[in-house]
Amino acid sequence: MPLQIISATSAHAAEINTLLHELAAFEKLPEGPELSEGQIGEAIANKNLHGLLAYMDEELAGFALFDYSFCTWQGKYMFLHEIFVRPAHRKHGVGKGLWKSIAKLAHEQNLARIQLDVLDWNTDAIKFYKAFGAVDFTKEEGWRDFRVPRSEIAKFAAANPSAPV
């Protein structure tokens, strides 16, 4: 059977976890994923995370993971966290099929945008996204993604909470 795309349930947590690690390894950030399979399953069950799984001839070929957020400028939008096709299944329309399913979901809900991060050296992915009309917002308007990790949060939040700032 050719390409089949289904909505992920918590029962797919193990497959999703496997693909997450494969993608992180490709991104040269293998230590990135910190969630357990149980936490992934729970997130899907609680609808904090949504996913699509792609199968080619019943073999797991790829996935897309996303959630919904609310922005003060445009309201509800979709954040596409991961989209990945396993190397052995590339060039068969799996990526486009996943992207189309994502776009349909966003369109049906009349969302203002789909947002995602991509690594600046990942030229194949950049071409793929631009082909579907995505814009490099870092280049276009100069936005940079900043983060403060738990250790720094703790320093700032817990130290002398009642002292004058």
Next chain:
Amino acid sequence: MSFTIIPATTDHAAVINSMTHELAEFEKLPNGPQLSESEFREAIAEKNLFGFVALIEEQIVGFVMCYYGFSTWQGKFIFMEDLYVRPAHRKGGIGKALWKEVAKVAYEQNLRRIQWTVLDWNTNAINFYKSIGATDMHDRDGWLDFRLFRPAIAQFVGGNSENGV
């Protein structure tokens, strides 16, 4: 002049919404904010947005607005959407105090990160964020912020998506 910080409520929606426009002007993106005052109020009421306001003699002089996201790598996190202090009230510790309230929320929930975007030319903001332990994720890993907007979504879903995109 002393200030107080309190959680943002729907009563503050009108003022925060108008200050969002002030911030967008400063960011040289005056057409960015597209939400109406009632959409803003509804978002706060439904807890799609949360935040804090800084008051001097009962006037709002600054605010921070946030929402929750879910990362496939690190689970629940806070996305800080806007942090703004009116020019006349700067250098008085208000920005840091607003930020501290967000950090406390993240700390109490043991979240792995707070995330936001900042414009690459906004050196004052960048210096402030680096002083509180933030990392520029583009510098660190090479991440770029990509977006696909509603017209492009519609075109992809309804248009010539079969023709070799």
